[in-house]
Amino acid sequence: MSKTLDQKWEVRSTLDVSYEIRIAPDLLNPENPTLLELPDGGTGSGERVVVLDHNLVGFYGSRIDAYFRARAVPHRTVVVSGGEQNKTMGQVFQIVSALNSAGTLRVGNPPIAIGGGVALDIVGLAASLYRRGIPHTRIPTTLLSLVDVSVAAKTGVNFQGYRNRIGSYSPPPLTLVDLSFLGTVPHRQISNGAGEILKLGLIKDATLFELLEADGPELVNNRFQHPQTARQAIGLAIADMIEELRDNLWEKDLRRVVDYGHSFSPLVEMRHVHDMLHGEAVTLDCIFSAVIALRRGHLGHGDLRRILHTARGLRLPVWHSAFGNAELLWQALSDTVRHRNGSQNLPLMAGIGRSLFINDLTFDEVATAAEHMRQVTAADVRLEAVVGP
Numbered sequence: 591m592s593k594t595l596d597q598k599w600e601v602r603s604t605l606d607v608s609y610e611i612r613i614a615p616d617l618l619n620p621e622n623p624t625l626l627e628l629p630d631g632g633t634g635s636g637e638r639v640v641v642l643d644h645n646l647v648g649f650y651g652s653r654i655d656a657y658f659r660a661r662a663v664p665h666r667t668v669v670v671s672g673g674e675q676n677k678t679m680g681q682v683f684q685i686v687s688a689l690n691s692a693g694t695l696r697v698g699n700p701p702i703a704i705g706g707g708v709a710l711d712i713v714g715l716a717a718s719l720y721r722r723g724i725p726h727t728r729i730p731t732t733l734l735s736l737v738d739v740s741v742a743a744k745t746g747v748n749f750q751g752y753r754n755r756i757g758s759y760s761p762p763p764l765t766l767v768d769l770s771f772l773g774t775v776p777h778r779q780i781s782n783g784a785g786e787i788l789k790l791g792l793i794k795d796a797t798l799f800e801l802l803e804a805d806g807p808e809l810v811n812n813r814f815q816h817p818q819t820a821r822q823a824i825g826l827a828i829a830d831m832i833e834e835l836r837d838n839l840w841e842k843d844l845r846r847v848v849d850y851g852h853s854f855s856p857l858v859e860m861r862h863v864h865d866m867l868h869g870e871a872v873t874l875d876c877i878f879s880a881v882i883a884l885r886r887g888h889l890g891h892g893d894l895r896r897i898l899h900t901a902r903g904l905r906l907p908v909w910h911s912a913f914g915n916a917e918l919l920w921q922a923l924s925d926t927v928r929h930r931n932g933s934q935n936l937p938l939m940a941g942i943g944r945s946l947f948i949n950d951l952t953f954d955e956v957a958t959a960a961e962h963m964r965q966v967t968a969a970d971v972r973l974e975a976v977v978g979p
């Protein structure tokens with residue numbers, strides 16, 4: 591081969607990605623070694639960094655310390671704050687700094703992240719940056735993180751008022767799902783997670799929707815602790831997510847049904863970050879998108895009534911004044927279009943559990959659908975006028 595400089599070289603490489611999501615009860619029982627498992631099946635050596643959501647310290651902090659003491663594994667705990675406002679690079683650097691001072695290896699003693707989606711996304715980003723990427727173990731403790739983040743390959747933090755503007759695709763090798771963590775989650779946060787499950791039911795899985803329609807109120811009341819229905823709903827949601835993500839982990843295909851409810855909501859959520867949770871914003875977007883589908887003849891009035899009834903049964907909002915602001919919704923869609931590389935690729939319901947994509951939504955249609963949504967949710971509009979948005 592000649593070594594002159596007027597040539598070009600092409601490097602091709604493939605990366606085989608696999609990761610496991612496992613239902614793993616009783617994780618904090620000192621007799622149970624699962625929490626310490628490593629990607630290679632070994633137990634490793636050296637100090638483990640445990641990143642814990644601050645709200646879990648009171649509930650589980652002493653059990654976690656007792657677990658490591660009983661198993662004679664050195665560890666240090668880094669406490670991070672959940673909540674969308676705290677999804678910052680500052681918290682990422684705090685974790686990287688702990689990994690550095692603990693002398694965390696490339697593979698041998700991966701950090702363990704225990705918390706909701708915010709803590710998991712922050713640790714995921716920190717682990718993907720430290721030494722250019724190390725494995726970690728992910729333990730979701732909210733319903734939303736259990737059904738959604740658990741399956742995801744993505745990490746991220748918010749930046750300059752935009753959701754997940756900085757992040758990476760970097761799935762941890764192992765996610766352990768222990769449903770008992772849900773026992774301490776506030777009801778509003780349970781409903782928040784139910785919003786993401788509802789999304790899947792609406793766009794992809796009529797069986798899951800029917801389960802939420804019939805048993806939603808009881809599931810939320812019991813914080814998804816009733817073994818049979820909860821496992822069925824969570825199992826269906828995780829399987830649906832895997833089915834959608836598996837062949838599109840790096841999102842080369844920008845027509846994603848799991849983006850249902852995530853077209854208008856990202857900007858709305860960030861504008862109302864103090865009074866609106868992610869799953870609530872997603873539910874409102876799902877309903878708004880359902881109204882668009884109804885107006886285009888893809889959905890019946892009966893379907894919309896069932897959707898509103900099911901959302902209310904899950905204690906989710908069906909109206910917020912932000913969805914009466916057509917300019918804001920259009921601005922949100924415009925940013926989403928940039929994220930989808932210049933196309934709307936807007937998923938809509940085509941009946942319950944079925945989808946189609948459109949690319950020709952207009953501002954006038956958005957404005958008319960916003961007014962239509964306000965009218966069909968009129969009872970909630972009156973309520974909002976009394977209690978504030």
Ligand SMILES: NC(=O)c1ccc[n+]([C@@H]2O[C@H](COP(=O)([O-])OP(=O)(O)OC[C@H]3O[C@@H](n4cnc5c(N)ncnc54)[C@H](O)[C@@H]3O)[C@@H](O)[C@H]2O)c1
Pocket residue numbers: 643644645646649671672673674677705706707708709711731732733734735738739742743744745746754771772773774775776779782868
């Ligand atoms: N990586 C992905 O692909 C992906 C997918 C979906 C969502 N997300 C992200 O997930 C985030 C939302 O996650 P979330 O709803 O879990 O929010 P969160 O992490 O802020 O948790 C919600 C609240 O619950 C508290 N909490 C957590 N576990 C608890 C427990 N067991 N008992 C009592 N309180 C507990 C937290 O301290 C927090 O106050 C968003 O930032 C979203 O972008 C990421």
Ligand SMILES: [Zn+2]
Pocket residue numbers: 738786852868872
């Ligand atoms: Zn979401």
